[in-house]
Amino acid sequence: MRRLLALLLVGSIILSMTACAKGNTETTDTTDSTEDVTVTDENDSVESPTAIPIEEETISEEENENLIPGGYFDQESSKWGTYTESGGAGKISVNPDGQLEVVIENSGTVGHAVQVYCDGFELLKNAVYEISFDISSSIDRIMEWRIQLNGGDYHAYVSEENVGITNEMKHFTCTFTMEEESDPAPRLCFNLGFYQLDGELASHTVTLDNVELFLKDASRAEPAATGDMGPSININQVGYRSDDNKIAIFRDSSLDNKFEVYNVDAGKIVYTGYVLGSVQTISAGETVAYGDFSSVKEAGTYKLVAANSGESYEFVINDEVYDDLIDDVVRMLYLQRCGSELKPEYAGDFAHAACHTQKGIIYGTSEKKDVSGGWHDAGDYGRYVVPGAKAVADILLAYEDYSHVFTDDVGIPESGNGIPDILDEARYELEWMLKMQDKKSGGVYHKVTGLNFEAMVMPETVTDDLYIMPISNCATGDFAAVMAIAARVYKLFDSAVAKECHTSSIRALDYLEANDGEGGYRNPGDVLTGEYPDTVDTDEYFWALSELYKTTGSSVYEKKIATIDFDSFDDGMGWQAVSLYGYYAYLTAEKQNDDIKKKIINKFNTYLNSVEKNIEADGYFSSMGDVYYWGSNMTLANNGMALLMANRIIENSTDFDQLAKKQLDYLLGANSTSYCFVTGYGSQSPQNTHHRPSEALGTTMIGMLVGGANSNLEDPYAENVLSGRPAAKCYVDNMQSYSCNEITVYWNSPLIYLLAGLEAN
Numbered sequence: 001m002r003r004l005l006a007l008l009l010v011g012s013i014i015l016s017m018t019a020c021a022k023g024n025t026e027t028t029d030t031t032d033s034t035e036d037v038t039v040t041d042e043n044d045s046v047e048s049p050t051a052i053p054i055e056e057e058t059i060s061e062e063e064n065e066n067l068i069p070g071g072y073f074d075q076e077s078s079k080w081g082t083y084t085e086s087g088g089a090g091k092i093s094v095n096p097d098g099q100l101e102v103v104i105e106n107s108g109t110v111g112h113a114v115q116v117y118c119d120g121f122e123l124l125k126n127a128v129y130e131i132s133f134d135i136s137s138s139i140d141r142i143m144e145w146r147i148q149l150n151g152g153d154y155h156a157y158v159s160e161e162n163v164g165i166t167n168e169m170k171h172f173t174c175t176f177t178m179e180e181e182s183d184p185a186p187r188l189c190f191n192l193g194f195y196q197l198d199g200e201l202a203s204h205t206v207t208l209d210n211v212e213l214f215l216k217d218a219s220r221a222e223p224a225a226t227g228d229m230g231p232s233i234n235i236n237q238v239g240y241r242s243d244d245n246k247i248a249i250f251r252d253s254s255l256d257n258k259f260e261v262y263n264v265d266a267g268k269i270v271y272t273g274y275v276l277g278s279v280q281t282i283s284a285g286e287t288v289a290y291g292d293f294s295s296v297k298e299a300g301t302y303k304l305v306a307a308n309s310g311e312s313y314e315f316v317i318n319d320e321v322y323d324d325l326i327d328d329v330v331r332m333l334y335l336q337r338c339g340s341e342l343k344p345e346y347a348g349d350f351a352h353a354a355c356h357t358q359k360g361i362i363y364g365t366s367e368k369k370d371v372s373g374g375w376h377d378a379g380d381y382g383r384y385v386v387p388g389a390k391a392v393a394d395i396l397l398a399y400e401d402y403s404h405v406f407t408d409d410v411g412i413p414e415s416g417n418g419i420p421d422i423l424d425e426a427r428y429e430l431e432w433m434l435k436m437q438d439k440k441s442g443g444v445y446h447k448v449t450g451l452n453f454e455a456m457v458m459p460e461t462v463t464d465d466l467y468i469m470p471i472s473n474c475a476t477g478d479f480a481a482v483m484a485i486a487a488r489v490y491k492l493f494d495s496a497v498a499k500e501c502h503t504s505s506i507r508a509l510d511y512l513e514a515n516d517g518e519g520g521y522r523n524p525g526d527v528l529t530g531e532y533p534d535t536v537d538t539d540e541y542f543w544a545l546s547e548l549y550k551t552t553g554s555s556v557y558e559k560k561i562a563t564i565d566f567d568s569f570d571d572g573m574g575w576q577a578v579s580l581y582g583y584y585a586y587l588t589a590e591k592q593n594d595d596i597k598k599k600i601i602n603k604f605n606t607y608l609n610s611v612e613k614n615i616e617a618d619g620y621f622s623s624m625g626d627v628y629y630w631g632s633n634m635t636l637a638n639n640g641m642a643l644l645m646a647n648r649i650i651e652n653s654t655d656f657d658q659l660a661k662k663q664l665d666y667l668l669g670a671n672s673t674s675y676c677f678v679t680g681y682g683s684q685s686p687q688n689t690h691h692r693p694s695e696a697l698g699t700t701m702i703g704m705l706v707g708g709a710n711s712n713l714e715d716p717y718a719e720n721v722l723s724g725r726p727a728a729k730c731y732v733d734n735m736q737s738y739s740c741n742e743i744t745v746y747w748n749s750p751l752i753y754l755l756a757g758l759e760a761n
């Protein structure tokens with residue numbers, strides 16, 4: 001509600017000027033001196049050596065709008081929300097008077113256990129702002145407000161602690177200068193959890209209104225970085241093997257008709273070529289052209305140069321150019337290991353003591369079970385069977401199809417044990433998955449996590465209770481499929497493990513058949529960690545049957561496959577749609593029934609056709625089409641993998657390997673963002689991933705594939721900085737942008753298959 005209206009409705013408003021500064025007598029002096037609070041009170045200038053004189057005239061009244069979205073609560077706003085943790089419970093709603101009401105049922109154990117927040121504004125470096133709001137509480141209590149970095153260490157740009165509030169509506173105001181780098185997506189927070197001075201609080205209601213943030217002086221403001229798109233000539237930044245096709249992509253087809261390839265080591269031009277073609281690419285908002293320099297084959301470091309487009313990043317031509325990359329992308333899985341110590345000799349900076357070793361509580365019971373081990377799934381420390389199964393499947397299939405690419409010297413503790421490291425690493429996850437199977441029913445628990453995501457800390461410091469979430473059909477189906485693959489692959493190395501995997505697979509399949517139609521998984525209400533929901537389990541069931549058929553050759557499974565309706569699920573190879581794995585397993589089994597084979601080839605081809613169509617239409621040869629969704633880089637890697645699989649089993653006139661290579665080129669820099677999406681590789685790669693160990697240590701783990709462009713803008717940071725951009729350019733290298741810049745084990749895994757397949761060919 002706007003303040004004038006509020007003044008009329010709330011009779012007993014006290015306009016108490018409470019400044020957000022150190023030393024102000026009206027507040028307890030606990031404001032952290034490291035926070036960038038400056039005071040504009042003329043009498044207080046000693047306290048604020050960096051204070052900037054306010055020039056009220058700088059901003060005209062008309063231009064100076066309230067920067068807080070929905071700050072008057074005239075209606076619901078999607079920018080406002082609640083965050084709860086540490087036992088806190090609170091709900092927000094807008095009352096009939098147009099005020100935000102926060103019903104706090106449990107104040108938890110820390111100040112931010114109940115947090116009301118607002119996103120959707122920016123703070124510019126050196127600009128002066130005034131924030132103000134009205135607040136009351138049905139019981140006397142203490143609260144804190146702050147505007148903070150919405151990620152990383154969540155430190156405050158400005159804050160005020162130990163603010164006393166009562167049932168009288170009070171007006172608070174504070175003027176401050178933003179002294180840090182401009183932040184396009186900070187978060188305003190009202191922390192309404194537990195404060196020592198209050199002790200335990202009974203259920204109560206806090207009312208908030210007229211939350212305003214005005215830009216008072218922009219004369220010295222520095223705009224936020226615009227996310228410059230990098231060079232106008234884009235290439236695979238990791239490089240090319242001598243005989244690879246090498247195509248540079250020029251952002252603007254109208255700028256140049258010639259380019260040169262410059263050998264950086266030799267200091268001379270080694271090739272001159274023509275810039276050809278003109279492909280309108282809606283996803284990138286560009287009309288691009290190409291420079292083919294495939295004939296440059298000599299090993300060396302190069303760059304492309306053109307008169308108007310400028311220079312490309314440097315790249316290497318060398319037959320071993322992907323060797324280190326494969327090792328690092330595999331080693332990343334080792335670095336994600338949970339439940340065992342990571343030693344410095346293998347993990348470097350990322351060494352840590354064993355984490356998450358306590359028994360998990362089976363959700364809704366008091367029963368506990370050992371579920372230690374496996375990989376941390378992603379930027380968080382959850383361990384989830386469904387995506388974990390995808391990751392293991394990818395790397396076991398990579399080994400099965402291209403075993404000679406994998407070595408025993410990646411640099412993990414098992415290196416040198418006579419078993420390829422990729423299989424040692426897969427086994428680490430498989431052993432955890434075996435623990436996730438319920439021994440009585442054969443069903444498989446969906447995941448093990450805390451109730452909420454952890455803070456941005458190293459994993460061994462997390463002490464929250466771990467909960468084992470209910471059995472789901474999708475987890476059980478994925479488990480059955482992966483264990484069947486493992487039974488095949490490990491037969492050569494360890495027959496006892498192979499047998500255990502086989503038996504567990506059959507038990508999981510039995511569970512699925514006994515619980516047909518039970519559907520997928522949804523998080524219980526108090527569980528906020530990754531859900532990996534899936535309402536269709538037929539594709540998981542089919543995948544399990546196909547892998548068991550490939551492993552055993554038994555007609556029992558083939559007869560069941562014959563009953564599957566292949567149109568009852570979406571096709572894919574992600575954590576949700578898994579049918580392509582099933583198709584591939586059936587088509588690579590020793591024998592096939594003609595009818596089933598025909599149907600499956602038909603489905604596989606339909607999928608491939610859509611992939612090919614997208615690649616043909618896209619200037620960057622991306623298989624995404626015009627929509628880039630969360631984890632687009634996984635889909636690009638998956639499609640590369642599917643094309644390589646197709647090349648092994650389907651007769652065709654298309655060079656699927658070349659199309660697959662284009663997906664790799666995209667991931668490694670030949671894309672419209674100019675990013676090589678694997679950390680630590682290329683000239684420009686992500687430095688600020690949403691990944692807890694990297695954030696906690698302040699250094700980026702090498703060998704992680706980030707999610708990539710996501711035009712659905714599914715986090716506040718992305719929403720603020722990427723709005724209005726073409727779909728393929730909706731990427732930002734910022735730790736706050738979990739929908740663009742997180743990492744996962746199951747995004748690395750299809751990249752491992754893709755790299756192995758291309759390396760082997």
Ligand SMILES: [Zn+2]
Nearest residue numbers: 338355356459
């Ligand atoms: Zn852990």
